[in-house]
Amino acid sequence: MxxxxxxxxxxxxxxxxxxxxxxxxxxxxxxxxxxxxxxxxxxxxxxxxxxxxxxxxxxxxxxxxxxxxxxxxxxxxxxxxxxxxxxxxxxxxxxxxxxxxxxxxxxxxxxxxxxxxxxxxxxxxxxxxxxxxxxxxxxxxxxxxxxxxxxxxxxxxxxxxxxxxxxxxxxxxxxxxxxxxxxxxxxxxxxxxxxxxxxxxxxxxxxxxxxxxxxxxxxxxxxxxxxxxxxxPFIYGAFDGALSNLGVGAIKQNTVAITIGTSAGVRVVTDHPVIDPQQRLFCYAVDKGLWVIGGPLNNGGDVYQWAVEHLVDASAVKNENIDPYTLANQVIAGVPAGAHGLLFHPFLGGERAPLWDANARGSFFGLSQMHTRADMLRAVMEGICMNIATVFQAVRDLVGEPASVTATGGFARAEVWRQMLADVLNCPVNIPNSFESGCLGAITMAMKGLGLIDNYEIITSLIGDISSYQPNQEAVSVYQNYLPLFQQVEGLLTPAYSTIAKLQQQATH
CATH class of the missing domain: 3.30.420.40 (ATPase, nucleotide binding domain)
Structure with missing residues (x-):
């Protein structure tokens, strides 16, 4: 062998x-x-x-x-x-x-x-x-x-x-x-x-x-x-985001790859460089005749982890002898789309795309006495997805309407995340059952470097089984009302981020 x-x-x-x-x-x-x-x-x-x-x-x-x-x-x-x-x-x-x-x-x-x-x-x-x-x-x-x-x-x-x-x-x-x-x-x-x-x-x-x-x-x-x-032979390969695209078969302009791990990324491969006039996205070379356009996001699974640590009832976890993330996902599945009118901006670690502002900070918007910890948990997850959707829209503006999204990362193991992403994006989402997309992309580059393959089309036959999620139109209509508000509030808060960051810095000294 x-x-x-x-x-x-x-x-x-x-x-x-x-x-x-x-x-x-x-x-x-x-x-x-x-x-x-x-x-x-x-x-x-x-x-x-x-x-x-x-x-x-x-x-x-x-x-x-x-x-x-x-x-x-x-x-x-x-x-x-x-x-x-x-x-x-x-x-x-x-x-x-x-x-x-x-x-x-x-x-x-x-x-x-x-x-x-x-x-x-x-x-x-x-x-x-x-x-x-x-x-x-x-x-x-x-x-x-x-x-x-x-x-x-x-x-x-x-x-x-x-x-x-x-x-x-x-x-x-x-x-x-x-x-x-x-x-x-x-x-x-x-x-x-x-x-x-x-x-x-x-x-x-x-x-x-x-x-x-x-x-x-x-x-x-x-x-x-x-x-x-x-x-x-040692092959140089590429950076992890570009190889994740190759490794999930997202090698054409009509397939967007989204990764949600600790952080997140939205990327599409093109055959020519595309520069965003609004400076929201990157454009990086991958290989001869291949470029990747997209945006990296600081805030993904780490924000969800923060929410689970602070918002999940510790006594329920102990009494039911259940993993806190499993319990959180069950709780979130029981809350309707829109979290009863609660929005969350997930900028706990500053933000790269689409803001490119290291001073950005997180916030709940619309919080009232009727909201529960369950609503807040759902709003956090929706906020992560809406932030991804903002970058997804920018990619779509530049390279056209995608036929589908291929998504990978730790989030993909939870059913509620998968469906929510399809609903917020209003686009079919495919989840490959293999999670090692970066290394698979790397060895595909090795195959090409050794002359074993002529192009990257072979990757689609190597991926294995895929689970597909179609948007739920009832949820889609809710998110299409909330997403513009999410972006409006983001625009209103942006000028204040540098001030709050300075005050936080002073408070910690």
Whole structure:
């Protein structure tokens, strides 16, 4: 039997999925690490811990495979995007990995966004001006950590750092490069204006390669740690969101992919770059002739988790000996659409799309004495879905009416979530029964890189069973009245977010 290993390098853990050559999942392995939040807005990782985790899961997956009677055809990578790591002349880390979730470049981003240069950069790179963007992170580092920047020979991301460790070569796939805010989406090369703003030269950045590019010839250390043949092809792959689209078969303009995990995302693949004149959405390159348009949302399952912790009756959980999430879903299913006239804006962690405002905060609107904790729970879930619907509408405005939505993530295990999403979007929702879409997308890129397939159409035959949900027209008509109000209130509150964020900051000092 021959094998593939798909590796997904995430924010708090790395996962490896072992597949046979027909893309059937054989096993999976995971290794966690810390996310450091030592200061307000900080979200950093230890690069050495990530290298060790990646090597361990690949080692464990390879040990599970029977390589005595088969071959490891390739290892291919999915990773979180928009990380920054400063490296010295020998590619040793001068900093921890500053992740996408780090918001300390908030003031730099606000200033740039309001300037003509910010609008020009967005139009050329397709990356919204926001603290998550490596462009604004590097600008912030120049202002706040000049002593480290002055020693920095190279600026990389976690994947280019990993590949340097494996192969002594400094390269980055086009999709990760596209997410930096420094790559021109039309030329797929570093943009001189953006480099000028970041005060970096192209010599300090990795070489941009296609995601199907392969490296062979592992360094002796990496080869020993993973215990796999040194000539095993390693494929660069892409960032996790783009690969989730590939992994669920959402590879045409009429299929939107939605992920609701801790955070959330709405994405559609096109055959040409599409820039949003209102700067609500990103436009990133994925592979030759493929771009992904969409919006990432900070607030997904983590907001629901907050609501369950604070709004579910602890004594009921204990008395009925039931999981609190199962109980919450049962409670929500008993409340009608619209939560008796209660709206919730789910911006507990600031927000990326559609607001791109790190100061955004959550709120209930319409709360009265008649409302119960059950109404509030339902309003939270509906608020998450309505926020997704706002980004979904923006995608629809730019690329046209979708035929369907394919949705994945932890939320997809709950029936009430699935139906609510179909109702709020007023669009059929398909849920693949396989949840490992990022790693499946990665190994599909490996198949293409190795010449085993010509295009990504094969993915539709690899996905397996799908559950479909049609919109309930009674609920649809309720949400079509509530969604414009949700957006109106969002617009009214937006000017106040920076003030409340400052007051909260003062209150915590």
């Amino acid at each position: 021959d094998y593939f290993i798909g590796v997904d390098v995430g924010t708090t853990s790395t996962k490896a999925v072992l597949y046979n050559k027909n893309a059937t999942v054989l096993d999976q392995f995971s290794e966690g690490y810390s996310l450091y939040r030592d200061a307000t807005g900080m979200a950093e990782q230890d690069p050495v811990a990530i290298v060790e985790a990646v090597e361990k899961v690949i080692h464990d997956a390879a040990a599970r495979a029977n390589l005595a009677n088969g071959k490891l055809l390739a290892v291919s990578f999915s990773s979180a995007n928009q990380s920054v790591i400063m490296l010295d002349n020998n590619f040793n880390p001068l900093s921890r990995v500053i992740t996408w979730a780090d918001t300390r470049a908030r003031e730099v981003a606000t200033e740039l966004k309001q300037s003509p240069a910010g609008q020009q950069i967005y139009a050329k790179t397709g990356t919204p001006i926001h603290p998550m963007s490596p462009l604004t992170k590097i600008m912030w580092l120049h202002k706040t950590k000049p002593e480290i920047v002055n020693k920095t020979a190279y600026f990389g991301d976690i994947k280019s750092y990993l590949f340097y460790h494996f192969f002594n070569t400094f390269k980055v796939d086009v999709s990760i490069a596209s997410c930096t805010g420094m790559m021109n989406v039309n030329t797929c090369d570093w943009d001189e204006q953006a480099l000028g703003l970041a005060k970096v030269s192209r010599k300090q950045l990795p070489e941009i390669v296609n995601g199907t590019t392969q490296e062979t010839g592992l360094t002796p250390t990496a080869q020993a740690n993973m215990n796999i043949p040194a000539d095993t």
